[in-house]
Amino acid sequence: MSRLRLAAAATAALGFALALALAVIERPAAVLNLPALVEAEIAGAGALHPITAVLLDFRSFDTLLEVGVLLLAVIVAYALREAQPDGPDRMGLDTPLLRAVISLLLPLMLLVGAYVLWAGATRPGGAFQAGAILAASGLALRLAGLRVGGLDRAWRVHALLALGLAVFVAAAVLPALAGHAMLDHPATLAKTIVIVVEIALTVSIALGLLALFRLAPPQVDGPVFEDRRSKPRGGA
Amino acid sequence: MTVQPATANLLAWLVMLPLAAAVLTMLLPLRLRAAASLVLLAPMTLLALMLGAALATHGPFVLALGGWATPLGIALQADGPAVGMTLLTVAISVPCAIHAAAYLRGHAEAEYFWALFWFLWASLNTIWMSTDIFNLYVGIELLGLAAVGLVALRGDAEALAAAMRYLLAALLGSLAYLIGVALLYGGHGSLSLAHLAQTDHAQATTAVALAAMSLGLALKTALFPLHAWLPPAHGGALTPVSALLSALVIKASFFIMLRLWFALAPPGLSTAATLLGLLGAFAVFWGGWKALRQSRLKHLVAYSTVAQIGYLFLFFPLAIGTGEAAARLAWDGTMLMLISHALAKAAMFLAAGNLILAIGSPRIADLAGIGRYRQFSLLSFGIAGVGIMGLPPSGGFGAKWLLMQSALAGGGWLWVAVLIGGGLLSAAYVFKVFRHAFIEGPKRDRFEDPPAALEITALVLALVSLMIGLAAHGPLTWLRLGTPFGVSE
């Protein structure tokens, strides 16, 4: 690394740290007490656990877009594989021991994932953590060279990947069709809707994280494939 | 102003419909994706027009999403700038989509282009309307990843390197922005811009937060000297993608910056404003100079974007600490500059793409002889060039005129010089293209014939960019609705 780069980085980092320190020391006492507001309103929200209530009711629009971000990343990964086809996917260590360990662990992990999802309504846990745990078990499955039947069928996988966002958008739109504000669920239905959305999200998050792993070019890889488009396009 | 829920919901429909379209175009069979997208352009246009009508009848209004009022919930707002940008997005996206449908026919990239396109649209509309600083963060992340994905679509080494560079810049920019969010929430306990605007701004915390956020957003807008990622990304992408990126995506981060400065700017900020203006001035000259030196057509247009971004940042020194009249002129000029640059640059990229298709080469030198055979493509490029150079009657001229009046009212002679010098430079690089096009080169008389849809979309956008200058007065009054600049003349 060049000396200039080092000096620039050090200056930038130092200036940045000083400015942040100043901002923290000089900060005013906040006038607004949002946690109290959350507590006051939580009875009307779709979940009793405050964080789940914030994520899936008070600020559900953020979460909706965030699910979009994850799906978007997966779509880009798919698109790049189309532009640059991979060789056959031969990942997996496939030793009997690993297989045995994983077949033992897998049901346990699925159980943990389901519990974490269910817990999210009242205590720490929820769709994102559950999705991550399920994705991790999927990864273990792949490491062992096992393949879940049907998951390689593109359309079915696509549908499951998009399920979270689709259900969420539908849940957002339904109140609007009934004449309320977008995302404003009637109090009687709020809890059900939150649970349905959470289940769909868990599936899509788990598959999405797994797909991001799977769609990178595989480690055991053939020669670089020629661009399959023949005609040169403008725009280089 | 309270309105019927159905009216207020228009704001959210403008985000939900593109998201649904993204899911749909991901799931539909390949051959239906473009068709479905083209059909969905109609309801999008209709929704945006209805929103415009609602603003005109009711004045600015907000939608509390989920029925939760701020600061607990997130609110979308319809004010002049938000609705104006939503309509501008329609005006750019519709021709670009039609162009893309023709351009991508039968190509592998088409497979996922449409899903990314719809995500891009959803995130843009979110950014125009949102009043919540964290929601804006998620919005720019969605926008950034969609834009990066679109750049990477071509899948060759050059496109992937450009996408990677763009992604790194976008990620760093978002983190800088997020640090500002952390400081603001830590200091004021709220994420809603409306609430933050009522707090005391004369504090180090607000100033540092605003500085960090502005830095991150300037990186995402590619303000000189943070612009290095832009030319390879905008110059190397597929043609309709280049048009969308240059016309709309960089404007989104600039727009957030405007919103933040309105809500949070502490008093006595003219030094920082002058600094931003100076960077803008450098951008105008550096971008223009680099554009002149490019050998590839689309890279020339990309550097022209770097230069034109500079004009937008002249807003800060012209509007801050200069008095009411000058500030209003600066606002009008900046809005008109933003709109006319979006239209003209989209037209220019589409026209450049058509020229490249016709000559089968990205190089400007290979344009020799095309002036005789493909006047139509060249015409669109030329009309767009009128807007970029800022000649009458284009919107670019009107914008520069307003900015110049603002500079004169505020006594900023330096900015007048920037506006004139930048205009000369842009004339130089636009004419460079024409000079090559009219060279009677080696006897070449065979050029490819781009499909009519490609030519017409470019021409329509170019003509609109020309006409907007003639009809600017009404829209500009309207764009001031709900801003600190008022409605009165």
Add this chain to the structure above:
Amino acid sequence: MSPFDLLLGFAVCATAALALLSRELFRAIVMFIVFGLCMALVWVRLEAPDIALAEAAIGAGITGVLLLDTLGYLRRRYRKPANGQGGEGAR
């Protein structure tokens, strides 16, 4: 603030420094995973068990595995024929 917090703060900074400055990429990534686990403890201290769970599963777990897999890809794929060394990319 307890001594445990001091220790935890030190551990977080030290693992972060090692993750950022280790000469060898493999060690840097492993340190990053350890850093993620330390962060999970910090979140517990901040009374944020939800984030702790997510940080351990996503931040350390999934991100770490993705990084390690990419490193394996770099090492396996790139062999410079000229001097027989592993490429720039994998160090």
Add this chain to the structure above:
Amino acid sequence: MSTALFHACIGILLCTMGLFAFIVHRHLLRRLLAFNVMGSGCFLLLVGLAQDGRGPDPVPQALVLTGIVVAVASTALALVIFRRWYRVSGEGQLPEDV
């Protein structure tokens, strides 16, 4: 100094280290590590500052959960693009000049 404020300061330190490393390094994997460390620091600052002297606050905690998912999606996307690029170019870093 409260626990929350102490960890917020650690957050600032992490951000600073991450920024330094992001500028200094050119290898893309290292820059992604730097981005992730910086992101963690940022999240720590967000929650720590908000909870200083006020006890647990579900709002910033929810924001951080959102942020973590966004960060992992960005990192994974960056890795996919990086691997595709590496496959055609054989380089671990981007060319210096454009």
